[in-house]
Amino acid sequence: MMQVTGAGAAALLALTACSSSDDDSSAGSDSAGSASGKLSGEVTVFAAASLKESFETLGKQFEKAHPGTKVTFSFGGSDALAASITGGAPADVFASASPKTMKIVTDAGDNAGEPATFVRNQLEIATLPGNPDKVASLKDLTDSDLKVVLCDKTVPCGAAAEKALTASKLKLTPVSYEEDVKSALNKVVLKEADAAVVYKTDVKAAGDKVEGVEFPESADAINDYPITLLKESKNTDTAKAFIALVRSAEGQKVLTSAGFLKP
Amino acid sequence: MTSSDSGKAGTVDTLSGGPRRRARRRGGAAPLPLLVPALIGLAFLVLPLVALLIRAPWHSMPDLLTSTEVWQALRLSLVCATAATAVSLVIGVPLAWLLARVEFPGRGLVRALVTLPLVLPPVVGGVALLMALGRNGVVGKWLDSWFGVTLPFTTTGVVIAEAFVAMPFLVISVEGTLRAADPRYEEAATTLGASRFTAFRRVTLPLIAPGIAAGAVLAWARALGEFGATITFAGNFPGRTQTMPLAVYLALQNDPEAAIALSLVLLAVSIAVLAGLRDRWMTAS
Numbered sequence: 101m102m103q104v105t106g107a108g109a110a111a112l113l114a115l116t117a118c119s120s121s122d123d124d125s126s127a128g129s130d131s132a133g134s135a136s137g138k139l140s141g142e143v144t145v146f147a148a149a150s151l152k153e154s155f156e157t158l159g160k161q162f163e164k165a166h167p168g169t170k171v172t173f174s175f176g177g178s179d180a181l182a183a184s185i186t187g188g189a190p191a192d193v194f195a196s197a198s199p200k201t202m203k204i205v206t207d208a209g210d211n212a213g214e215p216a217t218f219v220r221n222q223l224e225i226a227t228l229p230g231n232p233d234k235v236a237s238l239k240d241l242t243d244s245d246l247k248v249v250l251c252d253k254t255v256p257c258g259a260a261a262e263k264a265l266t267a268s269k270l271k272l273t274p275v276s277y278e279e280d281v282k283s284a285l286n287k288v289v290l291k292e293a294d295a296a297v298v299y300k301t302d303v304k305a306a307g308d309k310v311e312g313v314e315f316p317e318s319a320d321a322i323n324d325y326p327i328t329l330l331k332e333s334k335n336t337d338t339a340k341a342f343i344a345l346v347r348s349a350e351g352q353k354v355l356t357s358a359g360f361l362k363p
Numbered sequence: 364m365t366s367s368d369s370g371k372a373g374t375v376d377t378l379s380g381g382p383r384r385r386a387r388r389r390g391g392a393a394p395l396p397l398l399v400p401a402l403i404g405l406a407f408l409v410l411p412l413v414a415l416l417i418r419a420p421w422h423s424m425p426d427l428l429t430s431t432e433v434w435q436a437l438r439l440s441l442v443c444a445t446a447a448t449a450v451s452l453v454i455g456v457p458l459a460w461l462l463a464r465v466e467f468p469g470r471g472l473v474r475a476l477v478t479l480p481l482v483l484p485p486v487v488g489g490v491a492l493l494m495a496l497g498r499n500g501v502v503g504k505w506l507d508s509w510f511g512v513t514l515p516f517t518t519t520g521v522v523i524a525e526a527f528v529a530m531p532f533l534v535i536s537v538e539g540t541l542r543a544a545d546p547r548y549e550e551a552a553t554t555l556g557a558s559r560f561t562a563f564r565r566v567t568l569p570l571i572a573p574g575i576a577a578g579a580v581l582a583w584a585r586a587l588g589e590f591g592a593t594i595t596f597a598g599n600f601p602g603r604t605q606t607m608p609l610a611v612y613l614a615l616q617n618d619p620e621a622a623i624a625l626s627l628v629l630l631a632v633s634i635a636v637l638a639g640l641r642d643r644w645m646t647a648s
Binding site: 177179180183247249252254255274275276277278279283287290291292293 | 493497498499515516594595597598599600601604612613614615616619
């Protein structure tokens with residue numbers, strides 16, 4: 101019974117969010133807010149590190165469209181976030197960087213409703229500005245003179261990199277397996293490593309501090325990003341409205357401009 | 364400095380090499396206002412460890428304990444923590460002596476600087492080390508171009524990160540012991556013609572040995588559990604820079620049971636070492 105009404109409300113919210121995105125003015129978003137009733141209170145969103153920039157933008161948009169609400173984020177490695185959710189961390193929404201990490205949460209029964217894929221992300225090589233080592237392909241990274249960092253296999257970006265390497269039968273020994281994608285990227289930003297295999301979105305977010313090199317093998321390892329409402333949520337209406345915004349055309353515009361692929 | 368008889372008696376005992384100074388009589392039952400908070404404190408510290416033991420996956424323990432990766436990480440942890448303690452001893456004890464025995468302007472400031480790594484979040488410490496000793500760092504740049512030495516992503520890097528975080532414990536402990544030790548013994552030695560260094564080596568060092576040992580144990584324990592500065596400065600590579608805390612953290616990501624088991628291994632080793640040393644040394648300071 102509860103679930104039926106919940107799903108209905110979600111559908112309604114999704115509809116209003118979509119209709120509001122047809123016109124770009126903020127007045128449109130405001131009307132969406134009033135149409136879905138009074139949204140208020142705080143929502144806590146646990147999101148993969150790679151979503152930081154786009155979700156912060158979306159959070160600000162949401163707070164502006166629904167005065168009286170507050171969106172708080174906790175960004176980190178999807179696995180660490182999943183572990184803290186199953187460990188009882190109070191959160192309303194979980195957006196992870198891989199179905200595998202989402203499964204940790206759904207297996208524990210901590211989700212409310214089916215997780216939905218809202219974006220996808222592709223790998224890219226991040227090199228030093230100007231690409232001084234002339235990296236042009238994934239194979240170039242296997243050069244033993246290069247200091248390459250990968251994400252650890254336990255985090256989605258590391259699993260994806262491994263998949264791409266295995267698919268192309270390459271053996272790559274990095275200097276370090278980093279604990280999440282941002283720390284892998286930072287090793288290149290700080291010029292401690294020559295290259296890192298990270299997401300397209302991370303290369304984009306780093307601006308001119310790194311240079312991105314696309315590689316065809318990345319097509320073999322595209323990560324789906326699922327998002328879900330959590331069972332422990334104390335503010336389901338506002339949380340659902342935020343998920344609706346992420347999945348709306350408006351939200352997708354922010355995400356694709358950050359380099360994400362549409363689901 | 365201290366004129367109390369008990370203080371002097373203590374130092375004399377230490378001079379004669381007897382670490383057993385705990386034969387003091389217990390004066391009746393412990394008063395409740397002390398006993399209750401003490402027991403709460405004990406429970407607070409022990410409860411998480413008990414929980415770890417209760418939830419431990421005992422059935423999969425044998426598999427984990429025989430895996431080469433675990434032994435690799437454990438051995439690396441022990442080697443690096445011990446090396447970091449040795450580094451801290453070699454440069455930390457003289458530093459403590461300087462702070463305790465030599466009057467110089469800005470001594471208070473220097474003392475505050477020495478304790479800085481204690482308040483710095485370890486990850487920030489790791490970033491600071493990268494800025495200083497990284498391939499592109501203030502000093503690291505020259506190490507790289509003159510000697511071809513790069514420290515990040517190496518086992519040496521792990522030792523450096525651990526020493527950076529652990530040395531303040533040693534310095535504070537040794538400095539405290541030095542201040543409590545009677546300087547008149549040293550003065551007597553110099554009056555009798557010993558140089559200041561000889562006095563330090565022959566008189567001061569034996570006098571403060573228990574304090575040094577206590578500080579070394581603290582530093583070793585801190586280095587063994589070090590995570591933030593290590594993963595930031597030295598990265599994570601099995602066998603080279605992946606110490607036990609790093610292995611535990613990464614195992615926690617997809618196999619919490621393995622993480623608990625690894626934590627227990629690290630705990631067992633640290634407890635064995637600390638319990639072996641504590642009764643002898645820790646109470647001395």
